[in-house]
Amino acid sequence: MLFDKVIFGPIRSRRLGVSLGVNLLPPTAKVCNFNCIYCECGWNTTDRKPPLNSRQEVASALRSKLTEMAAAGECPDVITFAGNGEPTIHPDFEAIIDDTLALRDELCPTARVSVLSNATMLHRESVRRALARVDNNILKLDSAFDSTARLMNGPQQPDYSVERVAERIASFDGQAIVQTMFLRGEVDGVPVDNTTPDEVDAWVAMVARIRPRQVMIYTIDRATPAPDLHKVTREELEAIAARIEALGIPCSVSA
Numbered sequence: 003m004l005f006d007k008v009i010f011g012p013i014r015s016r017r018l019g020v021s022l023g024v025n026l027l028p029p030t031a032k033v034c035n036f037n038c039i040y041c042e043c044g045w046n047t048t049d050r051k052p053p054l055n056s057r058q059e060v061a062s063a064l065r066s067k068l069t070e071m072a073a074a075g076e077c078p079d080v081i082t083f084a085g086n087g088e089p090t091i092h093p094d095f096e097a098i099i100d101d102t103l104a105l106r107d108e109l110c111p112t113a114r115v116s117v118l119s120n121a122t123m124l125h126r127e128s129v130r131r132a133l134a135r136v137d138n139n140i141l142k143l144d145s146a147f148d149s150t151a152r153l154m155n156g157p158q159q160p161d162y163s164v165e166r167v168a169e170r171i172a173s174f175d176g177q178a179i180v181q182t183m184f185l186r187g188e189v190d191g192v193p194v195d196n197t198t199p200d201e202v203d204a205w206v207a208m209v210a211r212i213r214p215r216q217v218m219i220y221t222i223d224r225a226t227p228a229p230d231l232h233k234v235t236r237e238e239l240e241a242i243a244a245r246i247e248a249l250g251i252p253c254s255v256s257a
């Protein structure tokens with residue numbers, strides 16, 4: 003499923019409320035430096051990619067939609083950067099966030115600004131500055147083990163390291179939100195399961211070191227590009243969430 007517009011929705015999000023989406027990626031192609039087995043946009047392709055939506059296009063489309071929603075008295079709860087891939091790879095990401103915060107303040111001041119990111123661009127100072135300014139800086143961390151993260155997320159960076167990503171998330175000093183997909187199944191005949199006791203123990207320990215403001219855990223909701231994946235039950239997610247809450251960190255469950 004691809005979002006065919008720069009601004010999409012509003013949609014009612016399981017985790018965020020009434021959410022107006024912002025898609026910085028092309029309307030006809032997924033552009034991401036991960037290739038998650040559960041990605042709702044499908045697998046990455048090697049097709050030539052159309053250009054990303056420009057800063058001007060995003061600001062203009064967002065102004066128009068927020069103006070319309072404010073006039074109808076229906077401002078969104080949240081403006082969410084998600085869409086057809088990883089928003090932080092956009093070269094103007096920081097400027098787009100600044101534009102968005104200004105438009106939010108002007109037109110829908112009660113709306114929060116959220117970014118859903120795979121946390122791979124945190125080495126870029128401009129990305130870190132932008133994420134530090136938004137209300138909800140939501141960063142993916144699906145496993146504490148490189149081997150599982152490689153299987154679940156298919157990172158394109160040959161030196162991808164979960165430990166390094168965790169250190170970068172921790173450096174937001176309790177401002178970041180960690181988001182984790184729990185699932186089990188098989189990918190090309192290889193078992194994948196980030197709910198085993200070893201997986202959950204290591205992940206809880208990593209979250210304890212990161213000390214995020216909040217954790218969001220969820221499971222599969224729609225068809226996945228890897229066909230042999232299975233949902234985790236709400237009871238299992240709630241048991242995992244209880245371990246995070248025991249650390250004094252709020253944890254929401256979507257199942």
Ligand code: SF4
Pocket residue numbers: 034035036037038040041042043086087088119120155
């Ligand atoms: S990081 Fe997000 S957009 Fe990229 S492949 Fe994973 S789920 Fe899809």
